[in-house]
Amino acid sequence: MPNTILILIVLALGVIGFVLGRQRAMASAGGNSRNLHSLPSYYGYNVACATTLPAMGLLILWLLVQPLIINSSVSGLVSDQASEEGASLDLIMSDVRRVADGLDTAVETGVLTEEEVEALDAEQDDIRDLLAGVGFALGSDVTPSTLEAAKSYRAMNEVGDTWKSVFVIATALTGLLVSWRMTNKDFRARNVVEQGVLAILIFAASIAILTTLGIVLSLIFNTMEFFRLYPASEFFFGLSWNPSFSGRGGGSELGILPLLWGTLYISLIALIVAVPIGLFAAIYLSEYASKPVRSVAKPLLEVLAGIPTIVYGLFALLTVGPLLVEVFGQKGFLGVDWMSGGTAVMTAGLVMGIMLIPFVSSLSDDIINAVPQSMRDGSLGLGATHSETVRQVILPAALPGIVGAILLAASRAIGETMIVVLGAGAAARLSMNPFEAMTTVTAKIVSQLTGDSDFSSPEALVAFALGITLFVITLGLNIFALYIVRKYREQYE
Template sequence: MPVFWLSLLIVAVAAVGFVLARGRALAAVDGDRRHLHSLPNYYGWNAALKVLTPAFALLFVWLIVQPIWMNTQIAGALPDTAVSEDSTLALVMSDVRRVADGLDLAVAQGIISETNAAAIEAGATDVRGVLAQAGVALGSDVDPTVLAAAQSYRSLSGVGDAAMTVAVLLLALAGMGWALRQTTAEFRARNVVEQGVRAMLLFAASIAILTTVGIVFSLIFNTVEFFRIYPASDFFGSLTWSPSFGGGSELGIWPLLWGTLYISLIALLVAVPIGLFAAIYLSEYAGSKVRAFAKPTLELLAGIPTIVYGLFALLTVGPLLLSAFGRDGLNWMQAGTAVMTAGLVMGIMLIPFVSSLSDDIINAVPQAMRDGSYGLGATQSETIRQVVIPAALPGIVGAILLAASRAIGETMIVVLGAGAAARLSLNPFEAMTTVTAKIVSQLTGDADFASPEALVAFALGMTLFIITLGLNVLALSIVRKYREQYE
């Protein structure tokens, strides 16, 4: 049974359990709810939670464990000849899953029957034709070994899905039966439900921490594997980035790190003055009507997808800069993709980050400080320059650092606006690339995770993670110090 329909069935069982438990509680006291320990709905929610929580927990664990177990079983059954010299086990398993998914899709679309899919013995060309009709394209003929493994994969998948459906539904029904057995007039349903909700809230609060820990460990393990096969001295000591999946790669990080910092610097030079001046105007000069309109409008920039900014850089800003600084102008620029193009557009994207945070920080400065300045004869501009901005400066610095970490992690604007050249240059009108752009390029397609050319993406990601984490910690510490001082 598909996961969607199985989930709906679990919810339906929970709804039935809610109604039955609520009715059973009322029936236990002949309809007089005053004799119940808790309100009738608490008995219903107790039944619903005892159905939903274990059933969805088992479903979640099953969906994670089953693919891992299936891959292990199929990979262990593959003969040694299935992995050729120019391939790896990961690529072979990718083909197995693709063929199995294609056969499932062909059955769903009625191109072949389930019987034919299970017993297909046609040649490789016919198999490719069936998959092509289903919309699955393969780069090469289907090897008989891969086809047999795909059929075994489908068989195991069918058995696993059926077992999952039965196990999950049985657990849901067992939970409902347990809740109905507990439903008596003396049962403390309210206490149990509140403890269950508290546990769910604690789990939800822990997801962010667990996700961060998972990200860090995944980066660490793959980074260690990369440095095991590629010297760290070459990664941090080389000034050349020249990956080659055929061997002989030079994977120095400094050209990528320089492009990242250079583009981020230009973006901050655009975003910080504009964002800060906008925040000063909105907090100190603008009237309530202007502020009510301008602040949400300015913050709309933060909601625009970064791919739209990338297209804006590629189709609008790049050609404009080329017309001004290219062959028709000062002849400084050879193409529309350059550091300046990506930096300008990224700066526009960062304006709401700087302006919104700075506006909130400036408004948090106590009005008594302004009144004291006015009482000493200072004008409004003098008060802003000499009182408000110095008082808000720690928070503003924190906002700028948060914007910097956002700029360092940007990808789509760089891919479309800055080009793909890894070079060390001071010319802002040349094409360069960043760490994030190369992470994407190194992991695009069927990557062989046993090669340094693919694993280098994790070392790049770990380096970027440490940089942005340091900026975020520094920004939060500055903001915390500011809040302790002025709140």
């Protein structure tokens, strides 16, 4: 049974449970809701939750565990093939799953019947052409062991799906029956439902925390594997970035310092652009603009935050870069050839600064508006002008929060990828010239993992070391910024 239909059945049982639970509660109270401990709807919600939540939880757990069990069982059928070919078992298992999915599609579309699938022979039938006809392209011919493993994979999946449907529906019916029998006028349905909602909220928060933990652990384990293959001292203090995937011309040089320099240099230019413009815009909108102007200008300014970064990258590549070459290129500004190509630190920095303007402006505007009105009134009452009040009272009071906003914008700039990939170039170098092409940590993470990656080589694993280094830097900036903002907010609470 498809998962969508199974979910709809569980939800339908939940609706039925809601109606039955509410009716049973009212019947036990003699039709008078004032005799109930809780509102009638709470009894319905209790039965509905007891019907749907355990069943949904079992479905999610089944969907997570079943592939692991099937992969573990089927991988034994192709382990000898992996040993003979010297190939990765994971790679062969991906072929097995793809062949199994192709056979499923062939059966669903009527190209093959189940009997014909069981009769397929990899030595006599062209499985590759057959699957290509239903939209599944394979890179190589299907071996007999791969075909048999795919058949076993399909059979185990079919059995697992059948039992999944049986157990999920049985769990939903059991929850409906038990909770319905427990329903009476003295049952504390409101307390049970509120505890259930609290458990759901805790579960949602746990998912976010566990996801973050999983990301961090995956980075740490792969980084440890990288440092087992490549010296940490050369990675952190090396002045050259020159990965060699072919192995020719010596070993790879994977020093992070040129990438860190490019990252910080581009981020610095972006902040030089974004901070003054964003801060001045925030001061105007919060202190000088009329309500009609603010109601129009603020949403228009924040539209910039909704533009995808790939669009900013194209803007840098096609517009800002050629414009800078025209101004600072050959026979440009002061007759000096400052810039030879459109991809440069300045190109990416300017466009990234434009992207950060609404970020700085919105945060600074909220922080300035949080300054108590009494401070403004006191300053004006002592004879200060409006501009003097802004300079000498409001901005000093809001400064810690503004600094926090700037640090958050800096962490956003450090983690940017697409603008850098399209606007800054790919050269890893240590240079002070902002009109030269450079690259960043995020851009190299993308390039190291693009295409077929051998995750047993340091050239691929270095992406995880770059990632955790960037994670630590941005995490430190975020913690520092949040500390400053929190300290500022406590000042007026």
